[in-house]
Amino acid sequence: MTEPQETAAAAAVELHGVSKTFPGRRDAVVALQDIDLTVGPGEFVSLIGPSGCGKSTLLRIIADLLSPTSGEVHVNGKPARRARLDQDYGIAFQQAGLLDWRTVLANIELPLELHGVDRGQRKARALELVELVGLADFAKHRPPQLSGGMQQRVAIARALAESPTLLLMDEPFGALDEMTREHMQNELVRIAGDTQAAVVFVTHSIPEAVFLSDRVVVMSPRPGRIAEIVPVSLGPRTDDTREAPLFYAAITQVREALRGRPVPETVEVGVSIEQADRERAQGAL
């Protein structure tokens, strides 16, 4: 079999029969079993599940920070390792992981600097990105002077530095308070829309997964596998989305899937978008 060529149509992520076993002292731990998943270009997909379901492991396999025990991983139509070497993805973790001795700008420039982009271009790109994440006034600050939410925004800007077509995020808002969190979610929706990047987003917050995603991948633990994939069609996200009945319906659907119950067929996606739009229009009046 030949490797599929990288084309505009290549999936952002393609997983086939991915399994991961961690060798243990007494017995091996099966972290992931037989995962098949495709994330389209520009698609926003969340991985959700209880602790130990392997969602973070799966993200790291996509990032080629871990290698699968078996199965195939393609990013942008290339093997995961090639995609990592080519910097096809940007990544953000729960901890911002900024370098405290560098300014905000210099932190955002880090990946560009490591890959030999010249000073002028680096600076221009970093200035663009602080603007994008709304931190232009803090460009010269150092991370310890920033709040947790601001630090996470710098980390996201850094992940976007090389204009990746795929953004991998491991509970990036997990350590933030609820208000900041919702604000960051709004920002992320906007940024993902602006950059046209596909996003794989690990979380264990159901509302967060539903608000952000085109599809929510519900995982079950021991061994980690995909229990169900819940498509979410809420149209363009706004603050009103969080109060729309459809939003709650989708949350219920994901929650039921997490509990492993059969999903009641309540959400009729095609009709509901119009309904949601009507409600939003009424809310605006």
Added chain:
Amino acid sequence: MNPSLRRVGGTLLPPLLFGVLFLAGWQGFVRAADVRSYVLPAPSDIWSAAVDAHTRIIAAAQTSGLNALVGLVAGVVGGVLLAAIATRLPVLGGAITPLVAALAAMPIVALAPLLNNMYSPLSSLPRREVVAISAFVPVFINVLRGLSRITPVHRELMASYAASGTAVLRTIRVPSALPYFFTGLRVASSLAVIAAVVSEYFGGLQNGLGSRITSSVGATDYPAAWASVLGAVLLGLLFYVGALLLERLVLGRRAAPVT
């Protein structure tokens, strides 16, 4: 008074006041109780002895200071290099680290008489070696700790950038080890002066502060001995402040050093 001046005043004033009170108490006690000068001379006697012999004390301080400086530089360079090697080659690191821990537990100036025997009695080398070994230990231990402290987030981030080991060293390990290095340097600079002075107690060249202290005591000129101790205290302060200034200069506005 502007705020920065007030802050300096706030940090300097209490110790200064305490020092003056302490000296006044010392002076008063010695005079009132008529303490003999071989037990404890009055600060005023020490001061006049220091003023009398100041050219010789300064010359002696220069000799001891040079020994301390040369030994300190050698120890710091050795400590940093070995720590870097131990970080890159963990097997070697595992072999060296326990030995350095043993070295740290040993009173290093105890080596002075033995090292003296190895060289000509006119050589400054044995003293500088004692200083170098004393300074090496805290620098090695701190730099090693600083270099090996890389958080899992940074490790994964650098892996996602496909960054080489050298790039990780340059962008993460060295900058995050710098505060540790300076902590080690501050400890080492004080130790260097102590080691330089004390290593002169065991014979050899008679040109440093330590030699002046022993010879003054031998000649029962206690205020002169104390005057040389004063010289050693000032020399030690000079080294410590030098290390502190270097730290401020390099780290600038970075977070306060980790101790």
